[in-house]
Amino acid sequence: MSSQTVQTALSAATPDCPECGGTLDCSGRETHxxxxxxxxxxDQIDRRPAWRTYDQEEQQRTGAPRTATRHDRGLSTNIGSVDSxxxxxxxxxxxxxxxxxxxxAKFDSKRDRNLAHGFGEIRRIASALSESNAVKEQASTLFREAQDKNLLIGRSIEGGAAAAVYAACRCNGLVTMETVADVARCSDSHIWNCYRTFLTELDLPIPVSLPVDWVTRICSDLPFDIAPNIRKRALELAEQATESAEINGRPDGIAAGALYLAGRESDTRLTQAKISETVDLHTKTIRLWFQHIEKHMVE
Known part of the structure; x- marks a missing residue:
């Protein structure tokens, strides 16, 4: 398509002047x-995609999309290295x-530099946990809100980034603090400190984790298939444990104990060591909750 044809098409699409019926010029910042x-x-703003060719079949959008995982929303450019x-x-x-x-020159202040460092740590932790881009963007948004409210003063950037990833994972699914702390560059106490502050000041919509949800996840993560009757019995024990006043504690431990008890009742070789490897719990913890459930729930 030639440039003359494009100009003719643009002229045909341009409306006429409401006063004299003349031709309107839209080439500048104003239409006159x-x-x-x-x-x-x-003061017009062209919000349409920026095409680099007039050929409709070869039109391609230029530039990367905006993202919340960058301190400048992904609008900055980089000078690449040339090996010529x-x-x-x-x-x-x-x-x-x-x-x-x-x-x-990308950073206007030290806040921007800290924000970029925190976003890089969030991307690293989320990638190590194999989380989706939605979790990365949500964690980056939480980290930005925490910095805007001065919640990171006196706390490490690594701890705030890990706490933001943990909060985003809790909002979208099930995750343990030990899993995030294993790939973070700070101790779990720093992460807990930042997470409690985020939870109080940012009003995070984190759902309550129930043992029933953990039973389903443990059964899915095990390297072998669980029989439907064992899964059903484990879910029943987990629901009874949730409604019981005698059993109250971490939901993943209760779910692991219920699953082990269900396998033991059906004479299935489901060891505590295999469950502990899947759910990242110690065998003593599984044994403790198994004994509690067996004592209070099984007649």
Missing amino acids: CKNCGLVTDQ ADISPRRRRRLARQRWLHGR
Whole structure:
């Protein structure tokens, strides 16, 4: 498609002047009539996609989409490295210097630099946990809100990033603090401290974790299939434990104890060691909850 054809199509789509019926010029920041000079629109923002070709079959959007996982929403650019033999050493050193200065100029303040460091830590932890992009964006949003409310003052950035990932995972599914702490660059006490602050100040919509939910996850994560009757019996024991006043504690331990008791009742070789490897619990914890459930729930 030639440029003359494109200009003709644009002219045909442009409305006429409401005063004199002349042609409107939309090439600048304002729309005005070429005959009488009437300004019909100003400070226009073109919100359409930016195409790099006029051919409709080859139209492609330029630039990366906006994302909450970057301190600048992903709008900044990078100066890439060029490994070409045609560039002289002096030119190569100059490009390296410009690349370094460009990287420094991305941050307007120390808050932006800390925000970028925290977002990088969030992406690293979420990738290590194989979480989706939605969890990364939600964790980044929580981290940004925490910084805007000055909740990170006196706390480490690594702890705040890990707490944001843990909160986002809790909002979308089941996860333990030990799992997040294993890939974080701080202790679990720092993560708990930041998480409790986020939970109080940000009003996080975190659902209550129930033993029934953990029974389903443990059965799915085991390296072998669980019989339907064992799964059904484990769910019944978990529901009874939830309604019971004598059994109250961590839901994953109760679910593991209920699953082990259900396997033991059906004479299935489901060991405590195999369950502990799946749910990341100690065998003593599973044994403790198994004994509690057997004492109070089984007649």
